[in-house]
Amino acid sequence: MITELLPAIARGVGLTLYVTGASLVIGGVIGLVLVGAARSPFAIVRGIATLYINVVRVIPPITWLFLIYFGLPQFALRLSTIQAAIIGFSIIASAFMAEIYRSGLLSIPDGQREAAHALGLSAVTTVRHIITPQAFRVALPAIATYGIGLLKDSALASTIGVREITYYAQQSAKQTHEGLLSFVVAGALYIVISLVVALVSRQVDLGLRKKIGVA
Amino acid sequence: MSFSFGTKTPPIALSGEVVVSGLGKSYGATRVLSDVNLVMNEGEVVSVIGPSGAGKSTFLRCLNYLETPTEGTIEIGGARVVAGGKLPDKSSLDRLRRVTGMVFQSFNLFPHLTVMENITLPQRKVLGASKEQAHETANRLLKHVGLPDKANAYPARLSGGQQQRIAIARALALSPKVMLFDEPTSALDPEIGLEVLAVMRDLADEGMTMLVVTHEMHFARDVSDRIMVMGNGGVLEIGPSKQVMSEPQNERTRQFLKAVLDR
Numbered sequence: 058m059i060t061e062l063l064p065a066i067a068r069g070v071g072l073t074l075y076v077t078g079a080s081l082v083i084g085g086v087i088g089l090v091l092v093g094a095a096r097s098p099f100a101i102v103r104g105i106a107t108l109y110i111n112v113v114r115v116i117p118p119i120t121w122l123f124l125i126y127f128g129l130p131q132f133a134l135r136l137s138t139i140q141a142a143i144i145g146f147s148i149i150a151s152a153f154m155a156e157i158y159r160s161g162l163l164s165i166p167d168g169q170r171e172a173a174h175a176l177g178l179s180a181v182t183t184v185r186h187i188i189t190p191q192a193f194r195v196a197l198p199a200i201a202t203y204g205i206g207l208l209k210d211s212a213l214a215s216t217i218g219v220r221e222i223t224y225y226a227q228q229s230a231k232q233t234h235e236g237l238l239s240f241v242v243a244g245a246l247y248i249v250i251s252l253v254v255a256l257v258s259r260q261v262d263l264g265l266r267k268k269i270g271v272a
Numbered sequence: 273m274s275f276s277f278g279t280k281t282p283p284i285a286l287s288g289e290v291v292v293s294g295l296g297k298s299y300g301a302t303r304v305l306s307d308v309n310l311v312m313n314e315g316e317v318v319s320v321i322g323p324s325g326a327g328k329s330t331f332l333r334c335l336n337y338l339e340t341p342t343e344g345t346i347e348i349g350g351a352r353v354v355a356g357g358k359l360p361d362k363s364s365l366d367r368l369r370r371v372t373g374m375v376f377q378s379f380n381l382f383p384h385l386t387v388m389e390n391i392t393l394p395q396r397k398v399l400g401a402s403k404e405q406a407h408e409t410a411n412r413l414l415k416h417v418g419l420p421d422k423a424n425a426y427p428a429r430l431s432g433g434q435q436q437r438i439a440i441a442r443a444l445a446l447s448p449k450v451m452l453f454d455e456p457t458s459a460l461d462p463e464i465g466l467e468v469l470a471v472m473r474d475l476a477d478e479g480m481t482m483l484v485v486t487h488e489m490h491f492a493r494d495v496s497d498r499i500m501v502m503g504n505g506g507v508l509e510i511g512p513s514k515q516v517m518s519e520p521q522n523e524r525t526r527q528f529l530k531a532v533l534d535r
Binding site: 168169176182185268 | 370383463
């Protein structure tokens, strides 16, 4: 049985990874803009960024998906299920990533900025060469943890019909009546992907720690 | 207050490598620095001593605008800024930071960059030096501070004394006219501190203009030309090192020196 179920459900791995990965990357980039905006000298920009970050995080992911997939077409914006899922998860990820970056930034001692100022480095150079690389290193474990969380959330995309792991598990369960086994297989696939992500991030983290000591 | 001399700049010495006049800083009604005057000639070494909370570090950090003074003027190596409680225009600020090099108590090397990168990055970004030039300068300075074999090490792999010597090299690489030292040995154990003091002594011998906030009384007496004693946000007295150490004019200075020398 499993020899039939596994390949059937594993067909969804590609879209699970695609939705998760694309959302993490897009959300990660928007998160950078957000964290910059949240530290803007202009109160209005700061206010908007902070409001966005806080509102986005308290709305459940599935509500976002339905809002986008079922709501946007009312404004004549027709999206594929995959597009809707990626947009939804990107919005959510951007807010969480902004918070992760913020904690990374806060972890950098004032002395780093002071040294950069005293040396006469420009603001752009300081952010690009001094602050960001260090903040990223601090944020890396949190980013990996969030990525795994997003991987699990991506199962929700099945509710709007994205053919990812959980979608195929549901299909198999219906067709074969092997409900338990279908979802055990799905669960196992999530575990394997999570383990790989955790392992890679741990290796990268260890490598950085070894090189530069505890940042 | 007993007789003290030199807290005001004598009118004859209005030119110099460093001319600070009437420098002050307040946070609202709280005054942390008031009416600091100092003229330094090229190649002169002045140590700033005094009890903690005296405003020594604040004074030093005002000179390159890590702290923003609220009054007075600063002239260093041709760069001139009139304090106004906010950052000066970008070109004045850049010039001021260009002529000053600073060494911090906590070293503040960039931990994600190698020693070589720590020294070359500012040269390339601030001076526009070529990669080869920057490397050449870095290697020369690493030799100078006695760490020619550490170019590829990351700061975390170095002792505190080594990190501080690298920090000195990093500042020197930008050819500052004046070096500002903010308690450069306070974070180091006394033995390790000596290697940093030795580098600073060499630097002084080579004619670098140096302003050193320090608790190292031997360094203050033996290496610096003059000592400026601060207390309560102002200058208590300033004079030739040996004279300040042996015949302090100000009562508060006497108390302070007794406390540090008797231990």
